[in-house]
Amino acid sequence: MSAPVRRTARLGLVGALTLAVTLLGPAHVPSAGAAGPAATPPPPAKSVVTWAASADRLGDAAGDRSYRLVLRTSTGGKALRIRVSNAFGDRPLVIGSAYAGLHDSGAVLRRGSNKRLTFGDEPSVTLAPGEIRYSDPLPGKVAAMSDLAVSLYVREAGGPASGHGMAMQTSYATSGEHAAEETGGAYTERLGSWFYLDAVTVDADRGAGGVVTLGDSITDGWQSSSDRNLRWPDYLARRLHASPAATVKGVANAGISGNKVLADGAAQSALGRLDRDVLSLPGVRTVVLFEGVNDLKSHSGVTAADLIAGYRDIIDRSHAAGLCVVSGTVLPFKGWSEWDAQAEAVRTEVNEWIRTSGAADAVADFDKVLRSPYDAQRILPTFDGGDHLHPNDKGMQAMADSVALPSLECERG
Known part of the structure; x- marks a missing residue:
């Protein structure tokens, strides 16, 4: 191990996180949007990022599509939020529904884990060109090192899509609205990219x-x-x-x-x-x-x-x-x-x-x-x-x- 040269540092003692996963119904937290791809909303209070994938342009966007995006958390905590991005879009992006659940295998989720996310207590959200939004938090806890699947139904989209091109992780897509489904049969397309999702946070x-x-x-x-x-x-x-x-x-x-x-x-x-x-x-x-x-x-x-x-x-x-x-x-x-x-x-x-x-x-x-x-x-x-x-x-x-x-x-x- 190399020995970094530190200017100022502080050590802390905490136990390793051992948090069970219970993703339940939503509660409200204000979210903020901002115009322009370089602008971002202020982060929710007490949140810590548990996963992120920087957004870029991903070719042409398409509406009436569902995406099941597989990822792994780092830290555990409660009040899971997702951050959705239209950072590189040139027209409004309408996410008709969003869900978070536990990944099982392929496009299949663990039974009973897929829970609806809301945005300002609404099941859908419209992102202006350049806008980034946080969801409301899900009550309950998510464990560290959990395999999650965030499912987004994109109702309306066009122009450049925003997302992360090289995921090194298989995700899934399909036509129509299938975000709420825990079975994976509808998700016939395999993806090597993450679309419209650029961060997940928890209250740690x-x-x-x-x-x-x-x-x-x-x-x-x-x-x-x-x-x-x-x-x-x-x-x-x-x-x-x-x-x-x-x-x-x-x-x-x-x-x-x-x-x-x-x-x-x-x-x-x-x-x-x-x-x-x-x-x-x-x-x-x-x-x-x-x-x-x-x-x-x-x-x-x-x-x-x-x-x-x-x-x-x-x-x-x-x-x-x-x-x-x-x-x-x-x-x-x-x-x-x-x-x-x-x-x-x-x-x-x-x-x-x-x-x-x-x-x-x-x-x-x-x-x-x-x-x-x-x-x-x-x-x-x-x-x-x-x-x-x-x-x-x-x-x-x-x-x-x-x-x-x-x-x-x-x-x-």
């Missing part, structure tokens, strides 16, 4: 908080095994759940494949999406910033000074929001088709700055953990997913294991 134990992993395809989980929750943030969530000393229990994955720090392309840049995908999520204490390889390998002329300026901006804005930042060093990628000596020189300079500048509150030295002792410009073959850029399941676990859990307990001010 007092003192509990969350961490957001801001990254690219490595954080998104590419080359990890699908449908097994083996992305490195998933391994981190399991470590936090098992640790009686950890008060940070919620893990939100804000990785997007191909994402860059500085430039739009595969989604908005990390700078452009920071407010929506990180700072707006409730209960977050710490951000793990682990991006940069896509800026380096794109032959765009990005210098170390450019990338460091981007990191400083993210760190400063996170600090201004009261969050701590753990900065991850950029992994080696020699053997990938876009590798060259110039990009390697920038990576080396950037990693030295991450390790020594003290700009972040702690360092997760992923480069040191995964690089080959025989060629520091390459990932160790044991951890290589096969393309010399993305770690495999073992590499994902090694990354998560290298994060010092006390560094996530860091509090500013």
